[in-house]
Amino acid sequence: MSSNDDGWLVGGGEPGPPKSYKLASKDSAHVEIMRIGTYNPEWGGITVEAVVDAINSGKILIPEIEVLPTGVEANPDSPPELEIRFDMEPKVPNFDDPLAPLPANWSLKFIQNQLFRYFHFPARFTPGPFHSTILRKADWRSSGHKEQYFAMCEAAVAKWHQEGPKPLNTGWDIDGTRLEDAPKHCSGIWLFTDRNNISHHFKPNFLPPYDTSEKRNIILKMLREEWDQDGLKWKPVGKVEA
Secondary structure, eight states: OOOOTBBBSSEEEEEOOOOOOOOOOEEOOOOOBOOOOOGGGTTTTOOOHHHHHHHHHSOOBBBBEEEOOEEEOOSSSSSSSSEEEOOOBBSHHHOOOOSSSSOOOOOHHHHHHHHHOOOOOTOOOOSOOEEEEEESSSSSSSHHHHHHHHHHHHHHHHHHHHHEEEEEOOOTOOOOOOOOOOSSSOEEEEEEEEEEEEEEEEEBBBBBBBOOOHHHHHHHHHHEEEETTTTEEETTTTOOOO
């Protein structure tokens, strides 16, 4: 029924007039792992070179990323944004059995924790639960239409859960061209100034399988804690502050 001028951020983005009366824009849906805020250290940020050098050095381990959507929700805004959530489920891994199955979406938290442990600068920020915004200023023609829409979303998520997590396979260069020689493990993470200006792609450097004792120890050690954005401190994963 409505949305802001961006329209849909997924499905290829908006084509613009005459096919759409939203602003012409490419697909720009994304999941933020760490928000840098500013590339100016004098303003509390960090330089692009510092980020790129650290990740290219191999000090940040990037696994092959497999994702499983955990729900589609309307956030608290009015009108709301529609978000696809990628929570780590279960929230607390099985630390007693190092070879137990890893939680869904563990790789996102694994990367985020490394970034927050390595980089220390005032402007760093975690934008809440891992999610991809697919539409801003959403509204429905009636409560019945809203119920039908979310029922459709639940069915789509349930089908994906039956099929299991799927590996991301970018296969595309920064300028949007197809990578003909894309490696098997080419998900990785992206550095962008804003959602329309992507500057760097970092390929996985911590490759599967992840069922060896050595790799599990590395993964589970990093997943034991999480960054508390409100308290600006580390806390045991799953712990709720009073």
